[in-house]
Amino acid sequence: MKFEERMKALEVPLLDVRFLLDRRYPKDYTINFVSNHYRLIKEDRNVLFRIACEKKLSEERMKKLVSIDFIKGKSVVMDGYNVLITVESLILGYPVFLCDDGVLKDIRAIFHRYRIKKETKESLEKIKTLLSKYLPKEVIFIFDAQISESGKLSALTREIFEEMNTSVLTSKDADYQVKRHKDNVVATSDGNIMDNVRNIVDIPSHVGEEFGYPYYKPTTMRFCLSG
Structure with missing residues (x-):
């Protein structure tokens, strides 16, 4: 099918x-x-x-979504693997969905098996190109230290973002570290993180729009009685 x-x-x-x-x-x-x-x-x-996603929770999360223009002069904290894998999925043509809580998500489920590939560099370069247009004060990448290639990925990220004010960190509890930056602009589609920060920017959706990568928009209806 x-x-x-x-x-x-x-x-x-x-x-x-x-x-x-x-x-x-x-x-x-x-x-x-x-x-x-x-x-x-x-x-x-x-x-x-x-x-x-349940309607009330979806609405609460979507209220936190900010436009890409909003990041000018602000600190942007990147939920590293979450953002990177979704952008890679767009580039590779894998299914990516606009979900009920207003952000793009993929279904590859490769987080703990992540490996650097040529699309990794391409994804980071496209993220940099996007961010460079909107002039954030700083960009902070946080990667999960327990993923085997996080060290190499951090080095690659520093290399690509060397012209921007960028910090690249690894943590054994990356979600906790991202949530510590709740008052900054956070780039993520992780529901638990979205529920614990104030401002969310959906970087993959803006990359998709900037570079013409399609994603799937499901029906937005919320009621059905099926047989």
């Missing part, structure tokens, strides 16, 4: 997931229940999990 056909087939399951989430059913239970009902494969279950 072609990707477009698969996504069309997932519209009703997605609406059912939203229906249950909006009535405060637990997300894991909801995804399993709906996926079992429609006999979905693992990848399609992951798509639903990534896209769907």
